[in-house]
Amino acid sequence: xxxxxxxxxxxxxxxxxxxxxxxxxxxxxxxxxxxxxxxxxxxxxxxxxxxxxxxxxxxxxxxxxxxxxxxxxxxxxxxxxxxxxxxxxxxxxxxxxxxxxxxxxxxxxxxxxxxxxxxxxxxxxxxxxxxxxxxxxxxxxxxxxxxxxxxxxxxxxxxxxxxxxxxxxxxxxxxxxxxxxxxxxxxxxxxxxxxxxxxxxxxxxxxxxxxxxxxxxxxxxxxxxxxxxxxxxxxxxxxxxxxxxxxxxxxxxxxxxxxxxxxxxxxxxxxxxxxxxxxxxxxxxxxxxxxxxxxxxxxxxxxxxxxxxxxxxxxxxxxxxxxxxxxxxxxxxxxxxxxxxxxxxxxxxxxxxxxxxxxxxxxxxxxxxxxxxxxxxxxxxxxxxxxxxxxxxxxxxxxxxxxxxxxxxxxxxxxxxx
Amino acid sequence: xxxxxxxxxxxxxxxxxxxxxxxxxxxxxxxxxxxxxxxxxxxxxxxxxxxxxxxxxxxxxxxxxxxxxxxxxxxxxxxxxxxxxxxxxxxxxxxxxxxxxxxxxxxxxxxxxxxxxxxxxxxxxxxxxxxxxxxxx
Numbered sequence: 001x002x003x004x005x006x007x008x009x010x011x012x013x014x015x016x017x018x019x020x021x022x023x024x025x026x027x028x029x030x031x032x033x034x035x036x037x038x039x040x041x042x043x044x045x046x047x048x049x050x051x052x053x054x055x056x057x058x059x060x061x062x063x064x065x066x067x068x069x070x071x072x073x074x075x076x077x078x079x080x081x082x083x084x085x086x087x088x089x090x091x092x093x094x095x096x097x098x099x100x101x102x103x104x105x106x107x108x109x110x111x112x113x114x115x116x117x118x119x120x121x122x123x124x125x126x127x128x129x130x131x132x133x134x135x136x137x138x139x140x141x142x143x144x145x146x147x148x149x150x151x152x153x154x155x156x157x158x159x160x161x162x163x164x165x166x167x168x169x170x171x172x173x174x175x176x177x178x179x180x181x182x183x184x185x186x187x188x189x190x191x192x193x194x195x196x197x198x199x200x201x202x203x204x205x206x207x208x209x210x211x212x213x214x215x216x217x218x219x220x221x222x223x224x225x226x227x228x229x230x231x232x233x234x235x236x237x238x239x240x241x242x243x244x245x246x247x248x249x250x251x252x253x254x255x256x257x258x259x260x261x262x263x264x265x266x267x268x269x270x271x272x273x274x275x276x277x278x279x280x281x282x283x284x285x286x287x288x289x290x291x292x293x294x295x296x297x298x299x300x301x302x303x304x305x306x307x308x309x310x311x312x313x314x315x316x317x318x319x320x321x322x323x324x325x326x327x328x329x330x331x332x333x334x335x336x337x338x339x340x341x342x343x344x345x346x347x348x349x350x351x352x353x354x355x356x357x358x359x360x361x362x363x364x365x366x367x368x369x370x371x372x373x374x375x376x377x378x379x380x381x382x383x384x385x386x387x388x389x390x391x392x393x394x395x396x397x398x399x400x401x402x403x404x405x406x407x408x409x410x411x412x413x414x415x416x417x418x
Numbered sequence: 419x420x421x422x423x424x425x426x427x428x429x430x431x432x433x434x435x436x437x438x439x440x441x442x443x444x445x446x447x448x449x450x451x452x453x454x455x456x457x458x459x460x461x462x463x464x465x466x467x468x469x470x471x472x473x474x475x476x477x478x479x480x481x482x483x484x485x486x487x488x489x490x491x492x493x494x495x496x497x498x499x500x501x502x503x504x505x506x507x508x509x510x511x512x513x514x515x516x517x518x519x520x521x522x523x524x525x526x527x528x529x530x531x532x533x534x535x536x537x538x539x540x541x542x543x544x545x546x547x548x549x550x551x552x553x554x555x
Contacts, residue, residue, distance in 0.1 A: 049470070066470065141498075141508040171497075173512035240459050340468040343459055383466030383474065406469065 033371040037325075037417045040370070043085045043401075044077050047408030051096040052147060052315065052391035053401050054105065056122030061085075061393070061401060063410060064098040064107055066145075074098070074107055076124070077410065090127035096217065097148035097158065098391075104196070106156065108146040110139040113158060115196070134158065134194050134201045138187050142171070143215040149228070151221050156196050157228055161215035162189035166235050166287050167271035174241050178287030182271050185211055189270055191219070191230065191262065212267040212300055213260070217337075218316035218392075224330055225360030228262045231313035231334060232303075235274055235285070236341045242286040250292075252342040255283075257313050258303035259332075259355070259362070269300030277306040305362040311349025312337035314390045314405075318357075321398025324415045331357045334366070335389035335402060338374060340382045350374035350385050352392070352402055370413060373404060445540075449529025452522050456514065457530070465534035471509040473502045475534055482531060482538035489541065489549040492523050515553075520546040 032040045049066035056062075061077040069075065072089025079085045097108030105116045105124055114130035134156075137146055143161025150156045164171045167182040182189075187203060190211040194201045209228075218231035239251030246254070255274035260266070269275075273282040273296045282297035284290030307313065315335030319328050331354055338350030352370040356363045374385035382388070387404035394400060395412070402411040460472045467474035475481050480502055481488065497510035514523070524543040531538040 142510060144508060170512055171510050173495075174517055176512075237459060240456075340462065340471070341459065343463060344454075381462035381464045381466040382468050383462065384464070388469075 031372060032411065032413075034413065035369065037415055039414050039416060041412045041414070042409055043079070043412050044075070044087060044410040045408060047075055047087075047410065049094075049405045050075075050390065050403040050408040050410060051145070051405055052098045053393045053403045053410065054098045054100040055393045055395045055401060056100050056105075056118065057396050058122045059396055060122040061395075061410065062098050062100065062105060062107075063403060064095055064391075065408075066094050066096060066405065068092070068094060069408070073109075090124065091130065096145035099148050099150055099156075101150045101196075106133075106148055106150070106196070108148055108158065110144040110146060111135070111137045113137075113146065113148060113156065113194070131199055133196065133199055134206070136202045137192075138163065140188075143188075143233075145215075145217050147217050147219055149219050149221050150196060151228070152223065152226065154196050155193050157191055157193055157209060157219065157221070159191055159213065159216035159219060159230065160188045161217075161233075162270065164189075164271070165214075165237060166241070166285055168241075168287055172237065172241070174243075176287075178271060178285060180288065184271075189213055189215075191216065191228070193264075207264065209264050210260075210262045210266045210268065212269045212272075214270040217312075217314040217390075218334060220316045220318050220332075222261075222318050222360060223320065224318070224357075227360065229304075229316060229318075229332070230260050230262060231316050232258045232260065232268060232270075233312055234258065234309060235270070236310070238286065245286050245290075245292050248344060252345040253278075253309050255309060256303070256306035257309065257311055257336075258307070259305040259313075259316075259334075260301060261304045261360075262301075267300050268303075269297035273297035273300060275303055275306060277308075280306075305355060305366070307334070307336075307353070307366065308349065310339035310341040312339060315352075315392035315402075317392040317394055317400075319394060319398075319400070321394050321400075323398025324400070325417075327356065328354065330360075331355055332362075333369065333392050333400060335392050337388050337390055337405075338379070338382055338385055343380070346377075347379045347382055347385075348377075350379065350388055352389050370402065370411075445525050446529055446532070448522070449525035449527070452518070452526040453529055456518065457526065460509070460511075465530070467507070468509070470505075471507055472511075473500065473505075473507045475530055475536070477535035479503055481534075481536050485527075485539070485541055485545050486549050488527055488531075489523060489546050490553065492518065492527065493546075493550060493553055515550065520550060 063075040074091040077085045093109040095109040099106045113134035116124040140163035168176040170176040191209045193207040193209040215233040216230040234255040238246040256277035284294045284296035314337040334353045336349040339347045350373045354369040355366045373387040388406040390405040391403035400413040465475040493515045495511045495513040528540040
């Protein structure tokens with residue numbers, strides 16, 4: 001009944017020839033909601049756990065999978081004749097990170113980083129032989145995605161997430177104290193910098209670029225100001241771990257998900273502090289003697305922008321294209337994966353956000369750009385979400401690509417004011 | 419009179435539960451409350467888990483598996499990047515040997531093993547005590 005209603009709405013919209021802002025992707029329930037003038041097309045679906053994506057200068061879309069699809073961990077999507085996207089696969093490892101720059105495709109497993117030479121058409125020359133450029137990054141299951149981005153000086157940046165929520169002696173156990181100093185910080189909970197052109201690098205060859213970042217999945221290099229920006233997933237379970245200090249409602253709204261503009265040597269404060277978006281302060285974690293009010297982290301940097309708790313920012317891309325209206329240029333798109341840690345409150349944040357920027361700094365408040373990936377506002381458990389945004393990439397024509405790692409849908413968002 | 423206190427308001431035994439001779443409604447009520455306080459934050463209201471992070475407890479081969487194994491998981495936690503029914507999960511489960519008493523564990527396991535599409539035997543406090551003693555040795 002509902003289906004028939006949606007279809008008739010679409011039919012009406014089509015015959016009216018209007019600038020109807022909802023277009024049908026692949027299921028009537030998950031019509032993406034976009035601002036006026038934007039269109040969305042599904043260019044692939046059912047890829048499974050489609051994590052990050054990268055697009056070549058001639059429009060080939062490479063997708064990194066966290067679960068092999070027909071034995072392949074990377075999918076290439078091509079629309080060479082304009083008659084629809086055809087897909088091929090290669091790479092027998094799972095992972096999250098993927099990036100294209102200067103004739104190379106970079107991809108990560110949960111412990112290594114590889115690169116593949118591209119030909120002039122953006123095709124991988126030898127899909128069977130990847131060059132392993134970084135190896136032995138820590139994978140202890142929790143927060144093991146290795147997202148990557150590149151600067152313009154021959155370096156790549158990779159996050160190594162903390163294999164922990166709050167660096168307790170016993171991870172996620174009520175009453176377990178925070179370890180001090182936190183031993184995780186030596187080889188995880190930070191960003192490492194490596195050469196893009198050198199094989200077999202390990203931790204010892206890299207630069208420990210930034211620390212105190214619990215788990216970063218979305219990161220991008222801002223070419224306007226030549227600086228690395230990262231999105232941190234804030235800690236979980238303040239109420240479950242410390243019911244004497246926090247109630248369930250506070251735990252659902254604390255701490256913020258945070259954006260940092262990093263310089264080499266920066267420390268963002270995890271696990272000793274978290275960022276409270278209401279007090280707008282770095283607050284000492286309860287595992288380290290905090291009471292919900294005591295401030296700390298004097299040597300740690302402040303976030304450059306803050307977003308609601310637990311929404312899980314998994315993708316970040318600075319928009320430099322010319323297709324979208326002027327106000328989007330130089331701003332950031334952020335793919336939020338959607339929460340699981342808000343119960344008993346409803347879960348939220350299954351959307352792509354736009355953060356306006358000016359002169360390399362956030363300028364004004366964020367706004368929801370693409371919504372309704374979940375197919376409903378009434379999500380009590382993340383498994384109910386039809387789609388979950390994860391990766392973002394900009395195409396050569398300025399279109400924005402979004403991946404969904406719940407079902408493996410790849411969206412192409414375009415703008416045409418007519 | 420089914421149940422006592424505030425939980426009688428929202429507790430509705432299904433016919434199957436009412437028929438069960440083992441755990442009475444009060445054990446099931448207590449199990450539900452423990453589920454909501456202790457398990458739900460990660461395993462979710464519908465026991466659907468968090469894809470890639472926390473395993474679902476719906477129609478689960480683990481949940482419906484041998485009693486000693488399930489009791490052991492609650493007491494000891496699970497921290498080795500577990501793969502269940504073909505999917506892998508990254509987040510660890512902490513041990514609940516301190517936070518939950520034997521009766522709590524029996525109640526919550528009995529509740530979970532008879533809800534969310536699971537149909538497995540109830541767990542008694544004696545079974546939990548035996549496993550705890552074995553693990554403590």
